[in-house]
Amino acid sequence: MNNLALRRNRKKVRAAVMLGLPAVMLVAAMVLDTKVVAIGSNENVGATVFSPDNFGETEFPKLQKSIEDKSVDAVTLVTALQENRDAAVAKYGVPGSIGPAISVKFSGVVGQGRSGIYFVSVPGLPDDVRIRVQTGPAINGTDIRDATGTISFGQFKNQIEYQDAGAALNREMKKTVLSKLDTSTLTGKTISVVGVFQLVNPKSWLVAPVALEVK
Numbered sequence: 206m207n208n209l210a211l212r213r214n215r216k217k218v219r220a221a222v223m224l225g226l227p228a229v230m231l232v233a234a235m236v237l238d239t240k241v242v243a244i245g246s247n248e249n250v251g252a253t254v255f256s257p258d259n260f261g262e263t264e265f266p267k268l269q270k271s272i273e274d275k276s277v278d279a280v281t282l283v284t285a286l287q288e289n290r291d292a293a294v295a296k297y298g299v300p301g302s303i304g305p306a307i308s309v310k311f312s313g314v315v316g317q318g319r320s321g322i323y324f325v326s327v328p329g330l331p332d333d334v335r336i337r338v339q340t341g342p343a344i345n346g347t348d349i350r351d352a353t354g355t356i357s358f359g360q361f362k363n364q365i366e367y368q369d370a371g372a373a374l375n376r377e378m379k380k381t382v383l384s385k386l387d388t389s390t391l392t393g394k395t396i397s398v399v400g401v402f403q404l405v406n407p408k409s410w411l412v413a414p415v416a417l418e419v420k
Contacts, residue, residue: 261373279311347371
């Protein structure tokens with residue numbers, strides 16, 4: 206091979222190397238920027254994974270205190286609703302998913318129960334106003350989540366997380382408030398309750414308790 210041919214081959218080799226360098230550098234950059242996540246890992250790359258249980262543990266004590274602070278005596282509430290429902294709701298209620306959420310407190314004698322829901326006879330209430338208290342195992346609704354107006358849909362990624370948050374608060378309430386409650390001997394006893402309900406029918410309240418004491 207003469208010198209001219211040799212020089213031409215060297216130029217071709219140099220050109221090929223130069224053209225290949227950007228591709229090599231791009232691949233190297235991609236490797237350095239890649240985060241390896243093991244299969245089955247709970248780690249969500251680039252986003253914080255929402256933990257309903259952590260949310261419930263953190264937020265329930267705050268909501269519990271707020272509901273206790275906001276709670277209105279049941280007899281006072283009934284009187285206010287009878288006099289002027291709109292004014293009573295504006296004073297005591299917080300907008301909820303199916304009706305205003307109202308924090309309430311009362312003491313009364315436990316009546317018959319079914320599926321963990323017990324009627325409570327509260328002195329001073331009209332006979333046509335019925336109060337029921339949820340004791341589990343199932344706690345229905347999102348009353349605790351909606352009780353204060355401090356938790357809203359916009360704080361969550363989607364509707365699923367929003368619903369999970371409500372369910373987690375109910376679970377935390379069961380663990381904190383109801384776990385030691387013996388429902389098998391509850392009928393006939395006097396209880397004091399602080400809780401929240403959504404006002405749909407002013408003569409029928411289904412209360413989710415955040416504090417419950419058996420006298």
